[in-house]
Amino acid sequence: MNDVRRIAIVGAGPAGIYAADALCRSGVDLSIDVLDALPAPFGLVRYGVAPDQKIKSVAAVLGRTLARPEVRFLGNVSAGVHLTVPELRRHYDAVLVATGAPESRRLDVPGADLPGSRPAGDFVAWYNGNPDRPPAIDLGRHRVAVIGAGNMALDVVRMLVKDVTELVRTDVPDDVVPVLRARTVTDVFVVVRRGPEAVRFTPPELRHLGRLPGVDLLVDPADVAVPAGAGEGAAVRASAVDILRGRARAKIADRAEMLRACFTQP
Ligand SMILES: Cc1cc2nc3c(=O)[nH]c(=O)nc-3n(C[C@H](O)[C@H](O)[C@H](O)COP(=O)(O)OP(=O)(O)OC[C@H]3O[C@@H](n4cnc5c(N)ncnc54)[C@H](O)[C@@H]3O)c2cc1C
Known part of the structure; x- marks a missing residue:
């Protein structure tokens, strides 16, 4: 038997x-x-x-x-x-x-379904050549808001700002390369609800972003003024927030105005 x-x-x-x-x-x-x-x-x-x-x-x-x-x-x-x-x-x-979390979580805020607003899952599926990926994503914009405080947000930011010659050396699909080359993005705003206690970036990824040639990582001191909070992951969070504090500059221009510009640009 x-x-x-x-x-x-x-x-x-x-x-x-x-x-x-x-x-x-x-x-x-x-x-x-x-x-x-x-x-x-x-x-x-x-x-x-x-x-x-x-x-x-x-x-x-x-x-x-x-x-x-x-x-x-x-x-x-x-x-x-x-x-x-x-x-x-x-x-x-x-x-x-062990099917993971295949659906993108919808952002439950007014305007989330407006043209130009996409779940990050669509974007990452596209640049990773997922067979079910959406058609090409429009990167012919100047300003992009990325909503979220984790490494997925940092992945998205890098794909928007990192030197294209570096990115095309990786195994991005052939049809993604011309879209990345034609990218016109100049400003990316990472929008984090609450403050340092909500940060889920990990320090190496944050440092990597801060060291990218031609990329200026700016942080408003007011956004990192309070402690990173205790509890699970406190040490990693504190370290990430320290990196952000190291980038804190004098008050950045009106943030509400900058964000509005993301959604009203031509
Ligand atoms: C942009 C991004 C960046 C990330 N960066 C990092 C990082 O730097 N470090 C890190 O540790 N983690 C990172 N992660 C997280 C990591 O990828 C996930 O935690 C991990 O892949 C989850 O593993 P999983 O097996 O649970 O799910 P998945 O990796 O989602 O695998 C689930 C599998 O199930 C399959 N499946 C779903 N439904 C069905 C079905 N009905 N029938 C058959 N198959 C099905 C799917 O096709 C998929 O292949 C990142 C995730 C993303 C999206």
Whole structure:
């Protein structure tokens, strides 16, 4: 009798692949199918994280798990479309769902649906060549507001301001290159609700942004005046806020006016 347990993992992002790795090390005889709706594995590591980020290299580590003889990657298989979970349960001893957070969270503020306002997920899917990506994003603007205080915001900012010759050396898709080259963005405003306690940038990414040639990182001293707050992640947050304090200059011109300009530019 065959004692090999058959496992299906839905989602070939880091969570699904790390789960496969842990199962492989369990000592149980297993055969693992990792299914993904997309043709290629690694989830947001491939289709989300900006192409100039070192963290992207974690794909090589994840790839080693997929290369194990007891693991098989099956792309273009969408659970709920091609197979239902009950169907999977009939064919496998266990089904593990690791589908991440595939939907962009809508910004619940008036004007969020106006032309020119896009979820960052659309932008990152586009420049990462996600097969379901939207058509080309219009970068023929001067001012862009990026809403959010995490590394995804910093990825987006870098793709908007970093020297194009640096970006095109990465594996951005061929059709993205001319749009990046024609980019006219000169000012990017990073809009963070609340203050330093809401900052989720990590220090290396923030430092990287501050060191980009031709990019001036400006911070209004009033925005970083209060402490970064205690609790989970306090040390990282304090360090990020210190970097921002190092960039604080005399009061920046009327911010409301600058932001309005983002939405009224031609
Ligand atoms: C722009 C950006 C920058 C980031 N930068 C960093 C960083 O610098 N450092 C860091 O540590 N993290 C970073 N992250 C976060 C990191 O990418 C995620 O935390 C991580 O990818 C989450 O892994 P996951 O496996 O849970 O989900 P995902 O990576 O989203 O993987 C889920 C997989 O499930 C698949 N799937 C979804 N639904 C189905 C279905 N019905 N059937 C089959 N398959 C399905 C998807 O196609 C996807 O491949 C960044 C994320 C983004 C978007």
